[in-house]
Amino acid sequence: MGKKALSAALLATAMLTVAGCSGGSGNADPNETAVAPVNPDSVSGDITVLTNRTDLVQDGTMKKYAAEFNKTYPDVKVEFEGITDYEGEVKIRMNTENYGDVLLIPSSVSKGDYPTFFAPLGSTGTMKDTYRFTDRTDVDGKVYGIATFGTANGFVYNKPLWKKAGIIDWPTTPEQFLDDLEKIRDETGATPYYTNFKDGWPLGDQWTNGVGSVSCDTQASDKLAAMDEPWGKATDLHMLDTLLHDIVDRELSEKDPTTTNWESSKTLLAKGEVGSMLLGNWSVSQMRAAAEKAGRNPDDIGFMPVPFQKNGQFCATLVSDYQQAVNIHSDNKGAARAWIDWFTEKSGYSAKEGVVSALLKEPLPKTLREYADNDVKLVERSERKTAEVNAIDDASEIGINAQDYRRKLVDIARGAQEGSLQDYFGELNKRWSEARRTAGS
Amino acid sequence: MTRTASTAAPPDPVTKDGPPPGRRPRHSAAPSGRSWRQQPLRRLTPWLFLVAPLTLLITFTYVPVGNMLFYSLTDWDGISPDRNFVGTENYTELLTRPEIFRVFGVSLYYLAASVVQIAVALYFATVLSFDLRFRNLFKGILFFPYLINGVAIGFVFLYFFQDGGTLDSVLSWFGVSTDHAWLGSPDSANTSLAGVSVWRFTGLNFVLFLGAIQSIPGELYEAAQLDGASRWKQFKHIIAPSIRPVLSLSVILAISGSLSVFEIPYIMTGGATGTSTFVIQTVKFAFQFNKTGLASACAVVLLAIILVITWIQRRLVPDEKVDLV
Numbered sequence: 001m002g003k004k005a006l007s008a009a010l011l012a013t014a015m016l017t018v019a020g021c022s023g024g025s026g027n028a029d030p031n032e033t034a035v036a037p038v039n040p041d042s043v044s045g046d047i048t049v050l051t052n053r054t055d056l057v058q059d060g061t062m063k064k065y066a067a068e069f070n071k072t073y074p075d076v077k078v079e080f081e082g083i084t085d086y087e088g089e090v091k092i093r094m095n096t097e098n099y100g101d102v103l104l105i106p107s108s109v110s111k112g113d114y115p116t117f118f119a120p121l122g123s124t125g126t127m128k129d130t131y132r133f134t135d136r137t138d139v140d141g142k143v144y145g146i147a148t149f150g151t152a153n154g155f156v157y158n159k160p161l162w163k164k165a166g167i168i169d170w171p172t173t174p175e176q177f178l179d180d181l182e183k184i185r186d187e188t189g190a191t192p193y194y195t196n197f198k199d200g201w202p203l204g205d206q207w208t209n210g211v212g213s214v215s216c217d218t219q220a221s222d223k224l225a226a227m228d229e230p231w232g233k234a235t236d237l238h239m240l241d242t243l244l245h246d247i248v249d250r251e252l253s254e255k256d257p258t259t260t261n262w263e264s265s266k267t268l269l270a271k272g273e274v275g276s277m278l279l280g281n282w283s284v285s286q287m288r289a290a291a292e293k294a295g296r297n298p299d300d301i302g303f304m305p306v307p308f309q310k311n312g313q314f315c316a317t318l319v320s321d322y323q324q325a326v327n328i329h330s331d332n333k334g335a336a337r338a339w340i341d342w343f344t345e346k347s348g349y350s351a352k353e354g355v356v357s358a359l360l361k362e363p364l365p366k367t368l369r370e371y372a373d374n375d376v377k378l379v380e381r382s383e384r385k386t387a388e389v390n391a392i393d394d395a396s397e398i399g400i401n402a403q404d405y406r407r408k409l410v411d412i413a414r415g416a417q418e419g420s421l422q423d424y425f426g427e428l429n430k431r432w433s434e435a436r437r438t439a440g441s
Numbered sequence: 442m443t444r445t446a447s448t449a450a451p452p453d454p455v456t457k458d459g460p461p462p463g464r465r466p467r468h469s470a471a472p473s474g475r476s477w478r479q480q481p482l483r484r485l486t487p488w489l490f491l492v493a494p495l496t497l498l499i500t501f502t503y504v505p506v507g508n509m510l511f512y513s514l515t516d517w518d519g520i521s522p523d524r525n526f527v528g529t530e531n532y533t534e535l536l537t538r539p540e541i542f543r544v545f546g547v548s549l550y551y552l553a554a555s556v557v558q559i560a561v562a563l564y565f566a567t568v569l570s571f572d573l574r575f576r577n578l579f580k581g582i583l584f585f586p587y588l589i590n591g592v593a594i595g596f597v598f599l600y601f602f603q604d605g606g607t608l609d610s611v612l613s614w615f616g617v618s619t620d621h622a623w624l625g626s627p628d629s630a631n632t633s634l635a636g637v638s639v640w641r642f643t644g645l646n647f648v649l650f651l652g653a654i655q656s657i658p659g660e661l662y663e664a665a666q667l668d669g670a671s672r673w674k675q676f677k678h679i680i681a682p683s684i685r686p687v688l689s690l691s692v693i694l695a696i697s698g699s700l701s702v703f704e705i706p707y708i709m710t711g712g713a714t715g716t717s718t719f720v721i722q723t724v725k726f727a728f729q730f731n732k733t734g735l736a737s738a739c740a741v742v743l744l745a746i747i748l749v750i751t752w753i754q755r756r757l758v759p760d761e762k763v764d765l766v
Contacts, residue, residue: 088728091520106520108731113521198599200711256604258624258714394730402729407713416626416714 033142034119034326034333036341044075045332047101047339050083050090052322057082065349069342076335097329101336104322105137105145107401111387114144118325119333121146121340131344131358133320136383145323146344150356151280152368152378153209153317156287159302161272164188170304170314170374174243177307181252184275192275193247194265197257197410200403206279207244208400209319211236212381214308216315222385224400225392228433231425237400238425239308241409245421248413257410266290270301278306282321284367285354303367305376314376318356320383396435398428512737519733531738541739544719547631547706548699554635555695559688561639562646567676570654580651587644595708598637602709627715634706634716641705642698646691653684689758696754697747719743 037043049062056062057080066078081100083089090106093099094117109117120142121127127143128134137145162180165187171177181192196202212220214236224230231238247253254260254274268274270291277283281303288298305314324343326336343349350357354367364372371378389400398405405428411417412424513531517524535541565583569576586594601607602623612619624630657679665675703720706712712721719739727736 091728094520108518108728109520110518110731116522197713198710200713256622256625258622258630258710259599259603259606394732397726397730399729403711404713404725404729407711411714414625 030115030120030328032119032333034121034330034337036338037334040073040338041075043073043332043334043338045335046077046079047330047332047335048079048081049339050081050086050100050103052083052086052104054082054084065343065347068347069339072342072346073335073338076332076338078339097327099327101327101330101332102324102339103327104148105325107390110391111137111139114139114325115142115328117328118144119328119330120144121326121337130360132318132356132360132380133323133358133383136320136386137323137325138384145325146340147320147323147358148343149282149350149353149358150318150320150380151209151282152356152371153206153213153278153280153319154303154305154371155276155278156269156283157276157302157304158269158272158274159300161188161190161275162302164272171307172309172314174239174246174307177243178246178250178252181247181275182250185252188272190273190275191254191268192252193254194260194268194274194277195244195248195253195257195410196260196262196265196277197254197407198260199262200407202262202277202279203244203403203406203410204399205401207240207406208237209280209317210240210278210306212317212379213306213315214239216310216313216377216379218379218382220317220381221389222382225385225388225436228436229429230400230432231428240306241406241425242421243307244406245409245413248410251414253410257414267294270294270296272296272300280319280355281365281367281371282353282355285352303370305371314374315379316371316376318378318380320358321355391439392432392435395439396431398431398435509737509740512733513741515734517733518731519727520731524734527734531735532742534735535738535742541722542719544717544722545700547716547718548702550631550635551638551699551702552696554639555642555699558639558643559646559691559695562643562691563650563688565643566647566650566654567680570651570680571672580647583647584644586641587648589641591641591704592708594637594641595705598633598705599709602633624710624714624716630710630714630716634709637705637709638702649687649691650684653687654680657683689754693751693754696750700747700750701743 051057051062053062062080062082066080069078070076086104087106087108090099090103091108094106094109105114105118114137122143124134124138124141124143131143131146132150133147134143136147137143161184165180165184167180167183171180184190184192211224212218214220217223220236227235229235231241248257265274265277266287267290269277269287271294284301284303287301291298291300305316308315324340326333326340330336344358350362351365354365356362356364356368364378368378370376393400408417409421409424412419412421512524514526514528515524516527516530562583565579569579569583573579589597603609604622608623609619621629623633661679662675665679670678701720702718703724706716706718707721707724710716712718712725720743723736723739723743726732726739
């Protein structure tokens with residue numbers, strides 16, 4: 001290629017680069033609230049719903065919901081797009097205008113950007129009387145997303161196995177919990193706790209959701225934004241992470257954590273080969289299904305709070321899962337909102353999945369009956385400062401809701417990496433406080 | 442490679458091309474008016490052929506690279522509509538945080554592995570270039586792993602290294618009962634992962650070497666045999682010099698490959714237990730901590746490092762023409 005041709009190509013590249021950078025500016029009106037129409041027959045159009053539940057899309061469950069929805073809204077056509085790597089893929093798609101009509105708000109979108117991406121759903125003042133978790137998506141008095149469901153924090157466990165080891169009552173202190181796990185190991189030979197280290201996510205937000213369960217404080221998560229030492233003595237993260245460390249350190253978890261498998265862990269727990277896992281009550285129905293498949297009694301699956309008590313009472317946080325929102329560039333905002341409302345109120349999704357509905361008036365699911373019977377206090381965690389907490393978290397590169405830092409903790413506990421727990425906590429505290437200073441604004 | 446059947450007599454492009462502009466075609470049967478009209482089209486033809494590949498190349502390689510260079514100068518979080526131009530701040534941050542480059546230590550495992558890989562590939566390529574029974578079957582077996590998707594390989598080897606998995610059961614047939622967690626400690630995990638990488642990429646090196654070796658004219662071996670040269674001497678004096686360009690290419694690929702390892706450790710360990718590589722770390726910056734600007738800067742730095750190393754290598758071992766005769 002001659003010099004001239006080369007420079008022409010470079011120029012073309014540069015121009016395309018600039019064009020690529022400046023694309024994606026929308027002309028959507030940020031003040032237009034997505035309202036469900038009063039008359040269901042008047043709304044028509046096609047809507048695309050993005051979801052992370054690829055399993056429900058594939059087995060046709062979502063289609064059944066759509067058919068049910070069409071009985072009320074006959075002229076709305078609902079399409080589903082199940083996305084396996086939901087966070088990664090949707091984040092990239094949100095650089096265009098084409099990210100479905102209804103979507104789950106990716107956690108990487110910072111709260112301040114909600115008005116540029118999503119249509120407001122109503123004012124916080126009125127919506128908070130109907131829905132749980134509205135503070136999570138509240139920007140300047142407007143709500144931008146409605147939770148698909150909420151989940152309570154705690155351990156799923158295999159009841160007969162714990163009974164076999166001679167344990168009747170829920171442990172009330174971490175020491176007692178560890179002793180109980182030891183009993184399970186020694187009496188039954190089962191693996192008392194399963195970390196799911198390889199898949200990783202069970203070490204991420206499933207543990208961090210416990211922030212607030214220990215201190216029984218609705219503000220526990222918001223307080224992280226103002227803390228210099230989130231792993232300081234007796235903080236929630238300190239207590240939870242020490243518990244995880246001790247479980248692994250005392251060899252109460254699986255032998256080779258690096259090759260674990262989430263799908264098979266469900267069967268292991270159902271069969272009583274694994275004693276417990278820290279997850280949300282969302283997992284109970286999946287474990288029950290696994291028990292049925294393995295020919296065991298689904299009622300063997302129990303759910304208990306983390307082993308900490310405040311004034312003689314157990315606490316468990318109630319936190320929201322993904323929030324459904326309406327794309328601000330959507331042509332059918334009415335239909336999209338109609339879907340969200342129908343899904344939240346009429347679909348029966350949360351009852352079926354055994355999770356907490358976003359509607360305040362709905363009763364708690366059956367999977368939490370044990371909590372109700374044992375007077376466990378549910379703490380609906382405030383998410384008012386989540387945006388700030390996430391900003392500090394990103395700046396510190398710790399990732400309190402991701403798996404990496406707890407994987408390192410597990411590695412330290414089992415001696416695969418050098419260091420001590422206290423030093424590690426010290427390092428985390430230092431990184432957090434430094435990040436607070438840079439991301440504080 | 443020199444003096445191969447395919448390169449010995451390359452088609453002469455001049456004879457096929459149109460005559461230089463301004464001169465009339467010598468053997469033109471067409472009337473002169475038509476040939477005058479053909480001229481611009483003839484000059485355009487190569488460009489018409491080039492349009493498709495060039496468009497693809499520019500759209501999918503140079504524009505993204507240009508974008509990445511631009512992002513590396515911003516504080517973009519990868520999603521927000523607004524981004525600020527921060528100049529070289531991302532690069533300053535990179536260079537003032539030595540711990541970011543510590544992960545290159547992991548690349549040493551893969552570099553060591555690629556030495557093994559090249560040696561194994563060279564051995565098999567040499568052996569299979571001679572007349573052997575089931576030659577093609579062995580070729581297929583050696584090349585096969587390279588055809589499998591990297592994600593599938595990750596999953597297969599996850600079962601392979603599992604506690605009580607394939608490796609443990611194979612070892613137990615030989616009476617070796619290890620209770621070793623293969624991915625359990627940084628040393629063991631990195632060695633295991635590097636082993637997977639050897640298994641996967643040996644086939645590629647093997648095929649490159651085999652192609653080079655088979656392009657050596659057969660008469661050379663015959664002549665060598667007549668002179669009483671042993672197989673080792675044939676390798677040393679005929680094969681080794683003639684595959685030098687391919688060998689040096691393999692070394693470049695090995696070095697850049699070990700610096701930018703991604704798929705296998707990302708799928709098998711997710712970078713846990715000290716197996717994180719520079720690219721895994723970059724992906725985490727971009728997609729976990731929303732530091733797209735910093736991640737782009739990381740990618741640019743990696744590109745620069747690989748270019749520099751390649752340049753140094755070409756200076757140390759220049760690609761000289763080999764002439765066997």
